[in-house]
Amino acid sequence: MPWVELLPSDAVGPGEVRRVETSATDAVGLDLVVWRTGDGRPVVCDARCPHTWTHLGFEGVVDRDELVCTAHFWRFDAQGVGSKVNVLGRRDPKGDIRTYPVREEAGTVVVDLPAPTAVDP
Ligand code: FES
Numbered sequence: 001m002p003w004v005e006l007l008p009s010d011a012v013g014p015g016e017v018r019r020v021e022t023s024a025t026d027a028v029g030l031d032l033v034v035w036r037t038g039d040g041r042p043v044v045c046d047a048r049c050p051h052t053w054t055h056l057g058f059e060g061v062v063d064r065d066e067l068v069c070t071a072h073f074w075r076f077d078a079q080g081v082g083s084k085v086n087v088l089g090r091r092d093p094k095g096d097i098r099t100y101p102v103r104e105e106a107g108t109v110v111v112d113l114p115a116p117t118a119v120d121p
Contacts, residue, residue: 019057050095
């Protein structure tokens with residue numbers, strides 16, 4: 001699938017989470033979020049938390065290099081690996097979230113989305 005322009009780079013700053021929906025002409029009509037790690041790298045992942053489907057465009061906050069779902073505090077790194085840190089500091093594995101290859105070109109965040117799959121009529 002060709003790389004698809006998602007949004008201007010300056011539309012998602014450090015610590016911000018932006019909701020982006022792709023159209024069916026871009027790929028398969030995905031609900032995504034874009035956020036940046038502490039050192040400014042863009043990350044694109046599915047918008048829905050794999051726990052109970054909370055929308056990370058509304059309930060997600062960036063904590064250094066992780067996106068945290070504030071519903072129940074699962075957190076996801078830039079590769080989508082999920083975990084939760086308990087009150088004693090122990091980190092337990094949780095469900096992962098899908099991430100997508102992303103880069104920035106000429107002031108735009110672009111992402112490599114999956115090709116649409118054939119649907120039976
Ligand atoms: S819905 Fe995201 S942690 Fe529970």
